[in-house]
Amino acid sequence: MNMDTLLQYQWGSMMPEFTILLTAIALSLLDLFMKRERDRTLLAWLSLAGIGTAIVCLVLQFDNGVVSILNETYRLDSFAKAFKLLMLIGTGFVLLLGLPSADDLVEVRGEYYYLLLTALLGGMMMASSADLITLFVGLELLSLSSYILVGIRKTNAFANEAAFKYVVNGGIATAITLFGMSYLYGLTGETNIYEIQGLMASDVVTENRYLAVFSFLMIFFGLAFKITAAPFHMWAPDVYQGAETPITAFLSVVSKMAGFAIMLRILMVPFVFAPGTGKIITPEGISYETLLVSVRPYLVLVVVLTILIGNVIALRQLNAKRLFAYSSIAHAGYLLVPFAALSELVFDAVWFYLVAYLLMNLGAFAVIHALSEEKEEVTLASFAGLFKRSPYLTIAMTIYLLSLAGIPLTAGFIGKFEIFMSALGTEPKRYILSIAMLFGTVLSYIYYFGFLVQMYFRPSEKKLPINTSNGITAVLAITAAGTVLLGIFPSIALTFIHDHFQFLEIFNR
């Protein structure tokens, strides 16, 4: 590779990544030269500025076509843009939550900020990569940064345990993903997912159809870790509980989005034309159903298990963060429904639900974060009598809870409606998925409304209002308003998708 080749690439398409990367480097240098006892709030503002610039760069590229650079290992298509936008906004909110670092993130140093940025960078790479290698590098960058972030409170026993569990579980999941990818490489001799897509119909693959299915399932199960779907959901409660609340919010929102981005891309694109195991006898002879059809029963099983495990175990939780970990598992299940149903709506439904999820879940974590300033351990009982103490906080939380439960006039309802549509709009209809969602939803009423009971019906021991920092207040205001706004006028987001994102670009080379 010489200079000419390097220069011919449209590097502009990587501007958002470069911005984040440069910000992270600048922050780490600044942190190095700053006096140890100095307040690190400046770093937070700089990171926010970096994210803002990256969003601007990204938005400027919205209406450009597909750009593919670096030997087609990196591509910027609508799919990547849509997910990057969400991840950037999500990380922005997380940074806002962590703003008053002076008093509550006592043990946290500057690395908090640049690790958050490198994690984001990994997620963005994942959304954009068209090659198994870049994909894996992105995944690892995100994972490694998150492992450290979880354990960033060095003297906290819960955080230590959480970080340890996260690393071990994450290592296993990564190994399994990589194992699945190696079969994909072995079958096709390519790492580029678009090359693989073309080679999938070749004789080698057709003769080894079971290996292709195996590869698919290994990658799927491995990635299930990132999105906290069964069978790799077990780490979530401990890690969510042990990590600092903004980091929990990051894991539950941004990291999960990256997981869905990679999952949709790596599982849809290479395997879309792959032959499956079932034979179809037609007048012309024997052909094979597609792989995505063959593996559907396994996907459905994972979805049903994820939804039920998440919702049922959440019923018994008393610690708010653990409860939200299980609720987050359940939502991962809902988000997998369009994929398991292989619906036409899959991209639109997942993206819209992720928008809703970003708003409502980050909001809920912001409330938990506000409460944790009073007492580190936020339990269900910490919410008792909140309405009397901080009515605005309570109303915001009510909006998030109703949205999470899927009650109309909130973004969560529209999202759920679309997901139900994706399950029932296919032929034949996926009643099993709908029934799982139905039971999940009704079960979730119990614990979400349990919070409402605490906040409105139960008396509180304390009388003083809860202090919220400016950062938290900003997050609360934006997310609560967004949740209601997208619930009443969903066309804002729906038209936005329609105007700017052609998700099907993901399949075009």
Place this chain on the structure above:
Amino acid sequence: MTESYLLTILIFSPLLGIVLLSVMPANHRFVRMIGVLGTALPLSLTLLVFGLFDRSTAEVQFGEYHSWFELMTSVSPNEPYPITYNLGVTGISVLFLMLAALITFLASFAALRIQESVKSFYILFLTVEFGILGVFSSENLFLFFLFFEITLVSMFFLVGKWGGFAREKAAFSFLIYNGLGSVLLLIVIIVLFVEMRTTNISELTMLLQETDSLEFLSRGTRMWLFILLLLAFGTKLPIVPLHTWMVRVHVEAPIAVVMIHAGVLLKIGAYGLIRFGAGFFPEQLREMAVILAILGVINLLYGAFIALVQTELRAVLAYASISHMGIVVLGVAAFNTAGLQGAVFQTISHGLIAALLFLLVGVLIDRFGTTKLEELGGIASQTPLFGGFLLAAGLASLGLPGMSGFISEFLAFLGLFEAMPVIGGIGLLGLILTAVYMLRAVLGITYGKRQPHFDQKRDLTPVELVPAAILLSMIIWIGVYPALLSNTLQIARTLGIGG
């Protein structure tokens, strides 16, 4: 169909009260007044709609249509799924609207007795009304569902915060059963939506009755959808064995809320069953008619038998409601003009009677502090007015001729005997039982053994007397002049059935 904004104004009119209340300080002396006036506004608008309603046609009236949003798929972006804001009323909905607005207004008087967090109570109370009015004016399933859920959430709070001892349990029980029902309903809505690409109710009714619609929705699927609807609205109605939540709410919720609950909210079940069950899937309803009728008889007899052995007036009335809802189911199962008319009449009539009875129970609790039958007795001598109303309500409930209950039961059974005489015969037994448990409860309280510690209690105050008198006069009015309802209803023409 002319464009008008009357229904939108009607639905959103409770919001005026809500807004006024939210900006008021909590202990302001006008809080209760705004609460009551907040329900008076929707009532007067409903009266306007009722008056302007053209009874000579079965078309949807006061229709409003605005596109709201569209769901698009990336695969075929040019074939969006449109969701519309779509209001309109037919004969059935106008009657239910009237019932809802009237009972909410009267219940707001009963709510004057609330002591704790009055402001929040009235805000939620008006929110429930907002939801109910929306439910009965929606011409669109999506909107219907939306308003339905609004009633669900606000009722959860009303029961859970202001209810009796086991209020939270009752609230959760209400939430889970009705939540399950509403999600089932949502599945039906979505299946219809993805197949027919519309959620407009009259459009769907028309489309589903075209013969080529079987291509989109096979008979088997329709049967499933019908059963789901039956479960969804059967929970609301409630049909035994989906009734346990309803008894809890009846016993635990504050009186004003029970009045709305028994008087209006249960009626959403009947409304949905008739409008969607019978309207969308008439064939499936005919196939299921016998099973439905059996369910109805079970409701009727089960409710009556259990009511017989209750020792607490509220529980008696709760089971009486179940029993009376059985008649609604029977009327629907008959699926002819008389039967359906009877079903609608029965819902309206029961709405009025239940509201009256619970209004009086509220007085009872206020004066005597108990609703246990054995602790009450001979109150007619001290509070003759109250005793008289209670007796009249009881008689109306057991279906005394000249009152609304009689005409409803008469019509429902007339339809049923035409369709299924045997089941009709068994059902009649329920009517006898009704007389037994009702008279036992009511006569015991009014003329039974007088309890010494009940001396010198106040009789009905004007605030209680006026709502009671209005309800009773409505009951009698319908009883002697049923054309009041049937003119508006036009059930055969609305649903397009013969007979």
